[in-house]
Amino acid sequence: MINRVLIANRSEIASRIIRTCRRLGVGTVAVFSDADAYAPYVREADSAWPLAGNSPAETYLRGDLLIAAALARGCDAIHPGYGFLSENASFAQSVIDAGLTWIGPPPAAITAMGSKIEAKRLMRAAGVPVLPDSSVESLEEIGLPALVKASAGGGGRGMRIVRDAAALDEAVASGQREAAAAFGDGTVFVERFVEGGRHIEIQVFADLHGNVVSLFERDCTVQRRHQKIIEEAPSPAVAQPLREAMSAAAVSAARAVGYVGAGTVEFLVDSDSRFSFLEMNTRLQVEHPVTEMITGLDLVELQLAVAGGEPLPPAALEPTITGHAVEVRLCAEDPESGYMPSSGTFRRIDFAEIDGVRVDSGVTSGSAVSPFYDSMIAKVIAHAPTRAGAINKLQRALSTAHLIGPITNRSQLLDLLPQLAEQWQQIDTGWLDRNPLSATDAPSAFIAAAALAWARSQRTALAKLPPGWRNNPSQPQQVRVGRHEVHYRHDRDGLVTEAVVDGVAVEEGWMPALRFIETEIDGDVVFVARGQYRFAIPPRYTPPDDAGRAGSTTAPMPGSILRIAVEVGDTVVAGQPLLAMEAMKMEHQIVSPAAGTVAEVFVEAGQQVDSGQPLVRIDSS
């Protein structure tokens, strides 16, 4: 029986673990970095322990500090969540050595699955289907296309697709470099590459009493750059015989490594429903909620039970599937600019209460998203009797949520869900990367509403007068929102009578409704429709970079040239020293006034110069 758990993790998964612990009467201790000091999970835990610093290496990866905290706070167990130290066997061992319960598989099982090459060897031996790879098969047997994979890693790092034999060596070399940098282990192997494969995984659970069960599959085929973004259970591509075969293989895999606790066996399923082992994740998965929703089980509760030495309960030993669940990962990132992570404070983030919709969130209104950690801010999971129903609910949940803060991938998710509903057969793991969704512009009325809301917020003196009032209205008013230019006209009472977005007039029918479109402003960003559309306002005027300072630099006073640091043709940046001169016993650095190239040097070392005499001419770049 576990009494108090230290959660060696952060954000939504920490909250999620705390929720179950609280329900079961188990105490919780959170840990937090400086940046996470005000995160919701820290408040939700019974108590919290600070980890000074921000980088994962200083904080959530510091096993020694975590164990010390657990001991100091009287914990009897550590839950690692996912990521960070969750699949670190030596940490697991240290936890056990410290006399604490490790809520996870035995360190040996982690080690066995930690090396992909080793894991595949074990799986072959256990009769689990695997793809041919360079550790066993020849390159001819593997065939083309092939995939270079890092043995130690995941997340697509170190991975290279090779379609041409001539490119193999280079792919292996670069894969090794990347793997070494990412995981500290440059081992790679070459594996047959399956085109059009689906990523389907089996959730397994094992206890210390010899029970190993499959809790069915999750379909995680929708990925961007090898990162899952939508997961569902059950998979539309898995019929009962396949489910049974995959479950049996997954259970064999778990048994082969003496597995205990929650684990996930990932398979690649080709278009002919042949499946091959990819890897085993020896932890709770991000996407575990879809399994929970279709089985009615609480996987964290099962983890605590198993770690406490209890056998799996009957509900887990004979699980059933009810309905369909779909999860999306809501991330603070911009799909339109290469999934660039965004950071900042959520002025408002909340979701409508919808029956069957679960939100596992790491942030609340007022929470800051820091640049130090994963960009995922929340998971939204919908459960319904049918797949279409679940997708519908999810769309409703996403579109009605207020997300007023850093840019998120909500729009992309909302674009994806209907496609997932209608054409899932066409989707494979590379689908999203091959078909990047073209950014759909907001309806022009929304753009206009954003412009007007922004304009209204910018009023200064005479703010009680009708906005933009003119006794001689000679031209429309003009505001830029995002990349749009909006022109509009008022009547004498300040009502907008005409709005033109990027040269196209907003339909007249919209005009009376414009001011009722919900907008929120946070700093220089205008949010429309609860943040579904988000417009950064460019500064109205920006000072020029070099304010015309390019040109000749001149001697600021009479003196002599000490040395010249540049030559004609050199590229210089603003502020770069060009030469030194001595005047009035002082040495003066003459720096470039602007970025550019050195066009002419008018003086030489030792030369006397007068005040105002040209020294160097810079042509601005």
Add this chain to the structure above:
Amino acid sequence: MTVLPDRVVVTSEQFRANREAMLAQLRQHDEQLAVVNGGGGPKYIERHRQRDKLLARERIEALLDIESPFLEFSPLAAWGTEFPVGAGTVTGIGVVEGTECLIMANDPTVRGGAFNPITMRKSLRAYEIARQNRLPVVNLVESGGADLPTQSEIFIPGGQSFHDITELSAAAIPTIAVVFGNSTAGGAYVPGMSDYVVMIKERSKVFLGGPPLVKMATGEESDDESLGGAEMHARVSGLADYFAVDELDGIRLGRQIVRRLNQHKRGPGPRGPGKPPRLDPEHLLGIPSVDPKVPFDPRDVIARLVDDSDFDEFKPLYGSSLVTGFAELHGYPIGILANHRGVLFSEESHKATQFIQLANQINTPLVFLQNTTGYMVGKDFEQRGIIKDGAKMINAVTNSRVPHLTIHMAASYGAGNYGMCGRAFGPRFLFAWPNARTAVMGPQQLAGVMSIVAKQSAASMGRAFDEDADEALRKQVEEQIERESLALFMTGRVYDDGIIDPRDTRTVLAMCLSVIDNQPIEGTRGYGVYRM
């Protein structure tokens, strides 16, 4: 609190006719505005744009704070004169970086932005507004200087503009010049006299004499840039304080300068919450009579101008041809004097005199709503001292120290124009509705008087009186006076600060009251208020 009732019957034939007449006059006004906004015409605008330059009003729009109001003065100056309507310059009050500023911009598409006598009048009026109301001046300069054919009318009075700029500076009212193009010869003193000068790369040209003149005078070869380019003035002469890379950068720097001017209002500020009127200002279109001889009740106007339509009338039972009382407009307390039945008798003069003194005692600005045919004439009235009584009112208006705002709602004839604070009596601002008529007397009366005088003259000299010729002359005079009393004619001569749409009156007054509030308001002191 006295909320005025709604007595306007919008379905009446009278209202409809009034409204239509007003709308027709507004259309005519708007057509003229379109001409003004078209600057020097499509050809010159096109050429200006090809040079990648902004129009005068575009420069102003770029300078103003987003969504802030802009009150343009005398946009139809020079209407009906030999000069282009608008007079090639834009003046007005707008908000820059939260500060109310007097903004002036030459329109270089109109004869190169050259100054004619009307341009001068409009500009000097703008400086006067800046001085009276402590408004920083932002001058968006691009002018070829004096319109040489009319130099005789400009040269001597024109010196005042340079005088005024530096006088403003001495009064701690900052002046800023952003030079977009030519500003040469006399024009060079606009940046020359200003506190802050922004010049624009390869655009500004500021010199006393251009290359040809220099060549003639001294034989020296030179070019525009070395004589007066922005680079030269920013690096060498020091006339330019800020160097802008293009027009918008110049605007940016202009805004940046205003941001640091550290201005604050010295007036008492608004008192009330500034509730809108309960009655619809739209109806102001149908209240002034289409026939100037038909008076209308100014309370119906006041009810559509003042906060919450709340007007506390003073002495309502006495001298009822003039309505006086207190109200707030956008929260600013005001006293209102409004003509009711046109004519001013001794009682009205007394009432006005007392009311003006009261407003001075309590430091409250006055709004004059003019619709007057003048002081009463006739034996009885003369014998009862109408001249003395009118003089009291004119004395009170003249020596009142609280700010005055005047609106020409309809008629403004005779000394009534003076007593009700006409242009010569220095109201801080004076605007006219498009139906306004201003003259020494009504056209018919004037023509009739001339006819009677001519008849008497003929009789005294024993000449026969040609009735037909008299009739023709009478008609001709009547037409001339009618034409010269029209609002467009008056505004063309800058005898007002512009014609406004009656529906804009509240907004215009509010803006004026806010602008007035840059100065402390202190009425005339001395004797106590005389009970008249």
